[in-house]
Amino acid sequence: MSRSDQDILATLHPDCPDWRRLGPTPADAALRAQAAAVTAHAEERDESWSHGFTRRRLLAGGLGVGVAAVSNQLVTTRISWAAPGADPGGTLIVVFLRGGMDGLSVLVPADDPELLKARPDIAVRAASLINLQRGFGLHPSLAPLQPLITSGRLAAVPAVSTPDLTRSHFQAQDCLERGGAARSSVQSGWLDRVLQQLGPGTTFRGLGIGARMSRSLLGGSNPIMLTSLKNFTVKGIDGVAPQTLAALTKLYTGIDHPLGVQGLDALQASAQAQSYAKLEKPGKERGYPDGDFGAALATLAQLIKSKAGVRVATVDLGGWDMHTGLGTVDGGDMTNSLKTVGAALAAFTADLGPELDNTTLVTMSEFGRRVGQNANSGTDHGHGGVALVLGGGVKGGVHGRWEGLSQKVLDQGDVPGTNDYRDLLSEVVMRRLGLSQAQAEKVFPSWKPTPLGVMA
Template identity: 40%
Template sequence: METNRRIFLKSSALAMVGIGSSPSWLSRTLYANDARSPRKKILVAIFQRGAMDGLNVVIPHGEAAYYDLRPNLAIPRPDGTPDSAIDLDGFFGLHPSLQALKPIYDAGHLAIVHAAGSPDPTRSHFDAQDYMESGTPGAKSTSDGWLNRALKQETRRSGVRAVAIGDEMPRALRGPNDAIALASVDSFQVRNAAGAAAFEKMYEGTHDKVLNGTGRETFEAVKLMQSIQKRPYSPANGARYPEGKLGQEMMQIARLIKADIGLEIAFTDVRGWDHHVNEVGAKPAVGQLANLLAQFGQALAAFHTDLGDRMANVTVVTMSEFGRTAKENGARGTDHGHANVMFAFGGGIKGGKVYGEWPGLEREQLYEERDLDVTTDFRDVLSELVVRHLGNPRIVDVFPGYDQPKFRGLVSA
């Protein structure tokens, strides 16, 4: 009988609030039983869905085979012109649309890991994304995601420890630990303020300590989001987010970080990277890929500028399910490949460097004689961030069956 009463009260509280298209946000938050407490370190994960062409994002301009394989797609070698690669180290260069990230790289806050990816050979978007988000390549039976498992078990925690910006909970955040999906901070609303106040008094009046505590935290969570809404958000330090999806979602994440709500993990994704046809336009430096990269680079740079000194405790990591073929196809595009490139940036990152072993692009060096080979398991990169940034040493729990990752030295000790 008492259990039913608790369920009734919690359900009634849920009925008092609404959050647009993301009911999982409040459901997770209101059922959290531990008090809010701010966290020192935050990890932001960005998934580039569709299989980004890493070879045209971080260009191996020092390798002649790159230009042989891509006569119509290859980004010209660095020569100082707007359409040429932006040199990083004499061998690799950034796509010219990523100019906004070059100052972060030069400041030593952006690290790049090339030839990174999954050891699983699938070229299925669905399977590869599932494996990368579950953190268990080749295993379809894993029920939860690596980001959910990365949350340390603690007795006192925030109900908003992990947030996905979007309408649905991503695979990477599904699991037993508290995680929420939120379309935007401003999508949260209280439907009936008077009714909510009455229920808050009812919670406070009960002698049941567990129920009283849960009820109080329920309405503290409601008030917390209301308080964030009441503070109009203006990016700091002259930061200007682009108007596209990623830019606006990175601004939402920055807003939550600055609210000091105890956030530890944030997730967002950006789609549209599957360029079988017309990856480039009239010249290699323009077109579909260039447009996406401009939004991507500007969004990340604005986030870095906006957070300012707070970036000392924030790390951003990017990933895509697999790369593209080393050789261009006959439609000015590329097909499903194997290895790709990952970015990591933040105050604790030892950047200004391209990490990983470069496998080469000669035919005998390619995976199955067609793709860039994987020389860095994506779990090596993520494991280092989990251990050295988030402070969770339980890699065997975060990435089951992968208990000896090879750290690349991305994170300052």
């Protein structure tokens, strides 16, 4: 240690007027001064923290930007149990299509004569569909997914729902993301319970891509939320020079307090994210379409390829509440939205390369739409919807019960929910993530799962 360093450690204190000479800005200087003081008086640190000394002094001096500079997307991180690069044992991604996607426009029962009667203006005609099996076809805007269909890596489940759902977006989303029937008392998210059953992992084991925490991740697992790897960093202090980051690390090291643990781990996660960001090529160069959805999947693919240990991840895409202007295959809201989905999912699966073998993605929505079109050439809130499952370990084709669209089958004008989401999701978590049936029953309480056959 140089003489100047010794002088600083021996004499400097945040209350001393000389502290400003430590950094290029007052905020940087204050953090470095505080770190020096903490290092010099380590034996007093726990007592100082317990009395609010450290944070109160910084805040009182207008320097709260210091410890608070960790971006708000870092505050939910938790300690890393395993080193990045360890075999994560597979990744499950849940894409929630918010708004109540019309399953009959996505997975179309082309041979059902009742469909054209109910939807004379908006039904997708059989000649336009991408053939699957059992008389079903996919909307032509999903044509980029043809390689997955050909290789048997895309499965679909029609008439999927959960009992007691209402036609309320909020209630239905809350119910499905808790992973129970509508009257269930379970409050944590089903993916949080998956993480609890999986046990230790890396900092990035539970991940949400976007600005909003998915209800399915809420609970004790403390997932990470981020919008991009580049932005997953400490902000607000002169670009955060290495010396300032080192000072922040010192401030959070060795503190027997939850904020100390989370603060230090946030800094470590930020450093890991920046190392992954350096390897990331622009999404456009990797085939992703413009927009937040493509960018989210590009970020997720980079983390998976970097072996960051992602076990479960969520991505949201809104805009599916199409009461008006649903359109036809030649244009309209459904065609445009499905083009985004098809292009982004195709780019994601291609980008993963060999990692696709260990990755399974599920799309779900809170409910389907009514069978009959409304007066505005759209569809209103209904019941049974459709789920798509794609990637590694998937058994391609159409799975689950389907009883047609006759009036004796419909549930007050809706597609019935003959296939329960919990059967679908429990099968995926057991086969993709290695949970036992007993563990799956803890993820979905009071439910004994019956596989639908979507996993090979």
